[in-house]
């Protein structure tokens with residue numbers, strides 16, 4: 001307990017130095033900005049925070065009353081005073097008990113508010129991350145986002161409510177205790193504070209070390225979380241390549257790095273703590289010696305001596321807790337900055353006129369691109385290209401790997417936006433809207449890879465339409481040629497699938513993903529290599545069924561397999577940054593070359 005207290009003192013004084021340096025280097029404004037953001041979440045609980053401060057001040061005042069009452073009790077018992085022993089005993093015990101009860105209420109109040117603040121911040125971060133611009137968000141690794149979402153939010157929430165009240169309470173307690181000691185002896189007051197200037201001076205020396213350590217730990221936590229989540233997500237690949245040993249070694253390497261970092265810092269804190277403890281011991285001895293002198297010279301009696309010894313210890317503890325408020329202030333500010341980076345991600349554009357497309361959906365939409373140029377930041381992936389897919393058509397995007405087919409799909413979904421030219425939906429009547437977050441619900445999208453979640457077959461399908469009946473589920477499963485295997489599963493629609501559809505073959509998972517897209521029954525269907533694991537007959541059957549389901553559906557497929565091309569009304573080749581429409585002869589040649 002004592003050790004922890006000393007450690008907090010060291011960190012506290014280091015952090016106070018950090019604070020002073022920040023003021024000097026002009027970055028204090030940034031800290032305040034971070035805290036202003038935190039206060040935005042706490043201001044609605046201002047009455048609870050005020051209650052916290054009042055209870056804290058009351059509790060520490062009662063602590064002081066108890067200490068002074070115990071001085072008088074000792075004086076009465078040792079015969080220096082004779083009256084009101086019972087009153088002093090009641091005051092001493094009563095105020096100590098009441099102070100204890102108040103501290104319990106404070107703990108309860110602060111825990112409740114931090115939980116609510118934690119939930120508020122997480123909900124806000126969750127919402128912004130879901131609505132963030134796709135490209136901006138893709139710059140953060142999943143592990144990093146998770147780390148900010150959980151650990152940083154919890155740091156902010158646990159300090160958000162307690163920081164200011166704790167500072168005010170510690171300040172009040174410090175002043176009140178100092179005044180009580182000064183009231184009895186001025187020299188004793190300053191002697192008890194002898195370690196304060198040394199603590200403050202040493203803080204500058206401790207500053208750099210503390211900051212680098214904190215930054216290194218936060219960075220390592222993010223990298224470790226990314227490593228862990230990637231490992232568990234790709235367990236099959238790791239196993240199939242026999243990489244388990246290598247991944248085990250990598251984990252041990254990270255752990256050793258973390259251990260080295262922690263032990264180095266631990267050695268540093270042990271050394272500084274030892275020095276500061278020696279200093280503390282010196283001050284204690286000086287206080288004790290001075291007390292003995294005052295007692296010997298008859299200037300004080302036993303009760304006052306006990307008061308001096310207990311309150312000088314309490315004064316240095318309060319000074320430490322005053323300084324301790326600073327690390328939580330700093331670390332919350334650092335975490336708040338990391339969270340704000342996420343909340344300040346550019347949001348996706350929402351064009352309100354998109355809602356005017358909804359009543360026009362029955363006639364289907366044209367998906368159009370004109371004069372389009374797009375780049376992820378380096379060279380353009382697509383240059384000056386045009387594209388059109390009309391209702392009732394199946395349009396194919398073919399081309400070598402890595403040339404931009406999926407990028408075309410992302411442009412259609414409005415996940416990324418072109419630097420030049422347009423991508424838009426055009427209704428039957430000629431009404432046009434640029435692709436944006438609000439046009440996305442007019443699309444059903446089947447991406448590459450397995451996109452099933454753990455749960456039953458029915459739950460996976462109802463993700464896109466909660467109120468769909470069993471009959472409707474059966475119908476879309478038939479259209480995607482999935483009913484043949486789902487009906488044979490032990491519990492049919494209610495058979496349970498593992499994470500990412502574990503328990504199904506790749507082709508079965510693809511057919512369920514297509515069924516889910518069909519259940520949504522959106523006017524535009526995007527299939528990105530979504531039939532790649534099906535045999536040619538099933539693939540053709542699925543595509544025919546799709547068009548039969550709704551004649552006005554616009555269907556765009558990306559494929560490496562020309563076997564479906566003769567089902568398509570139009571074929572575009574994506575190659576060398578150009579999207580070119582192939583002639584019938586060129587696409588027939590492609591089918592024959594396959």
Ligand SMILES: Nc1ncnc2c1ncn2[C@@H]1O[C@H](COP(=O)(O)OP(=O)(O)OP(=O)(O)O)[C@@H](O)[C@H]1O
Nearest residue numbers: 138376381399400401402403404405406407408574
């Ligand atoms: N998030 C991204 N950030 C930067 N560049 C990207 C990003 N996604 C894709 N690219 C680049 O854009 C180009 C086109 O990629 P895209 O995924 O669209 O190709 P594709 O034709 O769908 O490939 P495949 O047939 O292999 O699926 C590639 O050179 C790729 O490196």
